Amino acid sequence: MTEVKHHISDDFLIGYAAGSLPAAFDLVVATHVSLSDDARARLHAFDAVGGCILDEMDEAPLAQDSFSKTLSLINESAASESTSSQNQTRSEDGIFPAPLRDMIGCDLADVKWRPIGMGCKQAIISEGKDATARLLFIPAGQAMPRHTHRGTEMTLVLQGAYRDETDRFGRGDIEIGDETMNHTPVAEAGEDCICLIATDARLKFEGLLPRIAQTFLRI
Known part of the structure; x- marks a missing residue:
């Protein structure tokens, strides 16, 4: 069992439950929730609250084909879950949790990395107008x-x-950076560090070379 010390905040869990987060952030939250018992329990509570709110809302008329469309969605979901289960069996020795593995269709061994300097590599998973997800x-x-x-x-x-000016972050831990944070993440010795990252704006580097490379690397 992964021992998670840094959990996602309630604000992001509520946004995830309400469907108001960008897709890139949804992916990170879902992957974190799959590794954190604490986050999973809080998310269930927010889902329950959302269900109660829906129960209190006025009923809306349904289209005539609503039932058939619902059955179709259920069948698609069942097929997707079957495929996901098969993928999980094949990747049981991998490091990627199911939400991430289902999104990219592979585990670590098959990631197509792109060098970004200093031995570091990245793989952009998704790019939207509102946010980007990358490994x-x-x-x-x-x-x-x-x-x-x-x-x-x-x-x-x-x-x-990895460690930075705030703390140490291991498997399952999540760190939120904003305009107030200025940090230098350093991977711990002994094992390469792999992170799933979502951003809604470009980073702001202090050094000249990283700023020059930033445009080409889309960081």
């Missing part, structure tokens, strides 16, 4: 360039650990 590989002992943020950065550790 980041940091070699053991390597420091990332010092940076702050123009928006929100959500970082979930999948393997290894």
Whole structure:
């Protein structure tokens, strides 16, 4: 069982339950929830509250084909769950939790990395107008360039650990960065660090070279 010390905040869980987060952040939250008993319990509570609110709302008329469409969605969901179960069996030795593995269709061994310097690599999973999700590989002992943020950065550790000016973050831990945070993440020695990251704006690097490379690397 993963021992998670840094959990997602209620604000993000409520946004996830309400469906108001960008898809990139949804992916990080879902992956974190799959690793955190605490986050999973709180999410269930918010879902229950949402259900009570729906019960109190006025009924709306349904289209004539609503029942057939609902059955079709149920059948699609069942097929998807069957495929997911098969994928989980094939990837039981992998490090990617089910929400992430289902999204990208593979585990760590099949990720198509792109070098970004200093031995670090990234793989962009999704890019939308509101947010981007990516995987980041940091070699053991390597420091990332010092940076702050123009928006929100959500970082979930999948393997290894890193430290910055605030604390240590290991598998399942999540860190939220914003405009007030200026930090230098450093992967711990002994194991490469792999993170799932969602951002809704470009990072703001202090060094000249990272700023020059930023445009080409879409960070």
